[in-house]
Each structure stands twice: as C-alpha cells, then as structure tokens.
Amino acid sequence: MTIRIYDLAALEDDRLFSPYCWRTKLALAHKGLAFESIPWRFTDKAALEPTGFKTVPVIVDGERTVGDSWKIALYLEENYADRPALFGGPQSRALSLGFKNWVDRAVHLPMLRAVLLDLYNGLAEKDKPYFREAREKRFGMALEAFAGDQQAAIATVSSTLDPVRATLTEQPFVCGSAPAYADYILFGAFMWTRSTSPAKLLAADDPLHAWRERMLDLHGGLARKARGYPV
Amino acid sequence: MTIRIYDLAALEDDRLFSPYCWRTKLALAHKGLAFESIPWRFTDKAALEPTGFKTVPVIVDGERTVGDSWKIALYLEENYADRPALFGGPQSRALSLGFKNWVDRAVHLPMLRAVLLDLYNGLAEKDKPYFREAREKRFGMALEAFAGDQQAAIATVSSTLDPVRATLTEQPFVCGSAPAYADYILFGAFMWTRSTSPAKLLAADDPLHAWRERMLDLHGGLARKARGYPV
Numbered sequence: 531m532t533i534r535i536y537d538l539a540a541l542e543d544d545r546l547f548s549p550y551c552w553r554t555k556l557a558l559a560h561k562g563l564a565f566e567s568i569p570w571r572f573t574d575k576a577a578l579e580p581t582g583f584k585t586v587p588v589i590v591d592g593e594r595t596v597g598d599s600w601k602i603a604l605y606l607e608e609n610y611a612d613r614p615a616l617f618g619g620p621q622s623r624a625l626s627l628g629f630k631n632w633v634d635r636a637v638h639l640p641m642l643r644a645v646l647l648d649l650y651n652g653l654a655e656k657d658k659p660y661f662r663e664a665r666e667k668r669f670g671m672a673l674e675a676f677a678g679d680q681q682a683a684i685a686t687v688s689s690t691l692d693p694v695r696a697t698l699t700e701q702p703f704v705c706g707s708a709p710a711y712a713d714y715i716l717f718g719a720f721m722w723t724r725s726t727s728p729a730k731l732l733a734a735d736d737p738l739h740a741w742r743e744r745m746l747d748l749h750g751g752l753a754r755k756a757r758g759y760p761v
Numbered sequence: 762m763t764i765r766i767y768d769l770a771a772l773e774d775d776r777l778f779s780p781y782c783w784r785t786k787l788a789l790a791h792k793g794l795a796f797e798s799i800p801w802r803f804t805d806k807a808a809l810e811p812t813g814f815k816t817v818p819v820i821v822d823g824e825r826t827v828g829d830s831w832k833i834a835l836y837l838e839e840n841y842a843d844r845p846a847l848f849g850g851p852q853s854r855a856l857s858l859g860f861k862n863w864v865d866r867a868v869h870l871p872m873l874r875a876v877l878l879d880l881y882n883g884l885a886e887k888d889k890p891y892f893r894e895a896r897e898k899r900f901g902m903a904l905e906a907f908a909g910d911q912q913a914a915i916a917t918v919s920s921t922l923d924p925v926r927a928t929l930t931e932q933p934f935v936c937g938s939a940p941a942y943a944d945y946i947l948f949g950a951f952m953w954t955r956s957t958s959p960a961k962l963l964a965a966d967d968p969l970h971a972w973r974e975r976m977l978d979l980h981g982g983l984a985r986k987a988r989g990y991p992v
Contacts, residue, residue, distance in 0.1 A: 618852040624928075624937030625856035631924035632863065693862040697855075706855030 532564045534590040536578060539569035540652045540726065544757045547649070547725040549638065550599040552718035552753070554587040557603050557711060559749035561613040565589075572657045572664075599718075600630060603711055616711040629704070629712045633719060640690055641719050641731070643683035646673060648727035680729065687731055691738060698737040702744065709748060717745040717753070724758040731761070763795045767809060767819040770800035771883045771957065776988045778880070778956040780869065781830040783949035783984070785818040788834050788942060790980035792844040796820075803888045803895075830949075831861060834942055847942040860935070860943045864950060871921055872950050872962070874914035877904060879958035911960060918962055922969060929968040933975065940979060948976040948984070955989040962992070 535555065538548035546552075546567060558565045570577060570586055581588045583597035589605075596605045607616045607623075617623040642649075646665075650673055653661055662673055669676040677683070694704065694716065703709045704716060720742050723731055732739040742761065746754040766786065769779035777783075777798060789796045801808060801817055812819045814828035820836075827836045838847045838854075848854040873880075881904055884892055893904055900907040908914070925935065925947065934940045935947060951973055954962055963970040973992065977985040 619850050620938070621849040621936050621941055622852040622856060624932055624935070625853060625860065625943060627931060628860065628925065628928040628935055628943075629856065631927040635924045635927065693866045694859065696862040696866065697859040700858060701855055704855070704859055705852050707851070710852055712856060712859075 531592055532566050533558060534566050534568055536570045536581070536586045536588040537567035538586050539571060539654070540649075541654050542757060543569040545652065545725055546756060547652075547722055548586060549718035549722040551587040552721040553599045553711075553714045554589065554602050555752070556714040556717065556749070557606055557616055558589075559752050560616060560710070560714070561606055561610045563606070563610065563613075571654050572660050600627070618710065622705075622710070626710075626712045626715070630715050633715050637687070637690055637716070637719055640683055640686040641723055643677055644680060644687055644729055644731060645723045645727035646677040648729065652726055684729065684731055688736075695737050698741050703741065709745065713745060717742065720745075720761070721753055721756070721758070724761050725756065726758075728759040762823055763797050764789060765797050765799055765821040767801045767812070767817045768798035769817050770802060770885070771880075772885050773988060774800040776883065776956055778883075778953055779817060780949035780953040782818040783952040784830045784942075784945045785820065785833050787945040787948065787980070787983070788837055788847055789820075790983050791847060791941070791945070792837055792841045794837070794841065794844075802885050803891050831858070849941065853936075853941070857941075857943045857946070861946050864946050868918075868921055868947070868950055871914055871917040872954055874908055875911060875918055875960055875962060876954045876958035877908040879960065880953075883957055915960065915962055919967075926968050929972050934972065940976065944976060948973065951976075951992070952984055952987070952989070955992050956987065957989075959990040 535551065535558070537546045537551045537555070539545060540547055546569070555565065555567070575584070578584065578586070578588065581590070581595050581597065583595075585597070587599055587602060588595060588597040589602055591609075594605075596602050603616055604623075617626055650658065650661060665676070666672055697704065701707065704713045705711070720731070723729065732742065766782065766789070768777045768782045768786070770776060771778055777800070786796065786798070806815070809815065809817070809819065812821070812826050812828065814826075816828070818830055818833060819826060819828040820833055822840075825836075827833050834847055835854075848857055881889065881892060896907070897903055928935065932938065935944045936942070951962070954960065963973065
C-alpha cells in the first residue's frame, strides 16, 4: 500500500520545499517504499488535524500515522528492517542523531538566510502573512533584515560546511561508500534551497557539488525530477 | 606486549596535552591494550626520526609503527577486531570521520583560543620559541592577539558545541548508549584544555559537563588520573 506523506508546498502543488519532508521522502525511497505526496501549506492546520500533528512531515502508513522526520526514520528502520538500512546499527543511528542536530542547529540557519526572500516570494499567497509573522517573531526582526547580504550568507554556508567538504574528499557520501540517512539529512537542506531559490550555493568544483549531483541522481532521480531551480 | 606511544608533553613529563594523543590512548584503553607513554616535545625531532613520522601520536606495536591518530584508530580496529569495537561498522566509521573533521576544523580552534596563553606558559622552556614561531606564522598574528578575550573564546566554544549538547540530552554518549571512538575525538580536546589551563569551559549543569565526567571515569579513570587542572 502506498504511504501518504503530508508534504510542505509553496505556490505550486509540486514545489515541495521542506528540508524535513525531503529527508523523509528520500528515506522512503531508500527503503523502496512507494509514497504519494499530499501538498500541504503552513495555514492548512485543519487538514493536518486528523493526524494529531501540527507540523510536517507526517506519514500515513495504513493504520499507522507517524510525525517528525527523525521519528519517521526510526519507524521505517524498525518496521521495514528487511529493506536497505538507513543506519545499519545503533552507533550509526547515534552518530546520525548528532549529525542531524548539527545540520538543524548550525547549517539550516545560514542556508535559510541565503534563500529567505526568494522562499517567501514563492509561497502560496495565503501562507505569506503567517510565514512573515511567525519568522519575524522567531528572528526578532523583519525578514529583509534577517536575510541581510545574500553573498555573505552564501559564504557562511560554505565555511560552515567545510568539515563535510573535507569528508567528501575522502569518501563519496557522508555515510561512506553508499548514501544513508545522514546524507539525506544534509541533502534535504539543499532541496530546500533548490526548490525555492536560483541562488548558487556551491561552486562547480566543490566536492559538495559533486556529492549533491550524486544525491540528485539517487532512486531514479527522485530529487532531480522535483520542481526547482538549476543548481 | 606493551604498545609504546610517543606522547606530547609540556614542562612536566606527565602533563600530556595533545588532543590527538588522547584520542589514541583512549582508543588503546577501549581495546584493552596495555600501553606506555614516551614523553615527547615539539623540538624532539631527532627522537621521532626513527619512526619516520614528524608529529605525534606515533605508536610502536611490536614490529609495527603507525602514525596519525585516525590511521592508528583504523589500525587498531583492523588488527584487534576481536576486542571492543571503536566504530562497529563501516557507516559508523564514515560518520566518525565526519565528526573528526568537524572537531578538527570547527571545535579545536576556539578551544585553543580559550587556553592558548596558559598552554604556552606551561610548555617546556625549549619548546616555547618553536611553538610561538610556528603558531604565530599559522595564525598570522602574535599569540596574545590570537588568544584575545578568553571569556569570548569560552562563549564561542559553548555555542559551537550546542549540537553535541542537544545530542547528549537524548543519549549518554556521542556514540549512543556506550562510548566509542567519536566520543574520544571530542573528549581529546577537553583533555587538551584540562591539562593546560584552569579555565572553566563548561558550566556544572551543562549536559556536556556530565558527559565529560563520565568520560573522565572510563577505563579505570585513565583520564581523571592524568595531570591536569580541576574542571
């Protein structure tokens, strides 16, 4: 049975931009599980209410409903243990949680700054007032002030990712010789930016660029086929 | 047979302060391998020459000599595969390499800034001119200028470690329910600061503080027994 995922959309139903939803979709594809996106907007609170969750991703797998991308990854690993592993063991799972906390807390913010105004302009009209109010409250300033100098934000993204760049000169994926969940964690952030902004975050000769190309090709080009800007 | 490790010392033979040597010593203890430190100073180039390496740690394990803390970890995992695992599998090893690159490139520099002048003052006299010249060349400024405001450096250490702090609220060790090599990677940096400076880097209620206490107790209190300042 096809798993359904509530998937954050911008103006167009197929401009799916949540980094967390991308983690989940790539994890589903990694497990070889068929899924269908249900486009959802920030202000569609009522549509999500039956699931019991307030944020996406949420997956509906037959009788079971699971929210939060990390909990979904644990759910998939446990319930589809006979399929390709997202972690491959408890130590990898623990280290992936650490990597997730680093991406969430150190990488996401500079990446958001680099694309924020493009992202805002591309939202569904009904979502714009909500997004502006919620984010300006969180940042303590106007979206435009938080976004600041885009080139400076892009430079911060590049320097923040320097340790991953070093790792990718020694192995093709964050997880080693083959991609696994930690790759999807970081790649989700690049799908966030790719789907919302024409900003070029990586130089063509950056090892991260080559890694992102490999990630775009995975699982039949799932990510590359998604609506977004050339990167 | 006891493994010998060339181990960076300050003024006193037992003030062993290299973060990389600490990674190696804790990896040896994790494997249950007996080892003996050979105190070594930056200017003891001749003493290291027979090994073929220019920096420490270097281990001598019978007929085999291995340098570079990461390569030593791989060597131990491969050659003592029947003993407790440092990685537990290829994905954990790959993720540990990523964590190492993050600690080396994002954590070490602010930690060094926080203790730099104490570290310098505690060196063997013969090492001081070498250290000052080499580091001032690397930093492009006087040691005192690079060290700057110690409290600001300590605040940067704390904010840089925020993702690990979050992880340690969910699991007792970086590697999950038990310590393994990635824990030693980060803990090595705390042994660097503990052995050289009375600076307090962590508040008593910080989850990182509790983790560091657990690490100090491992392997019969190997790290806690080492010469250093109360932390």
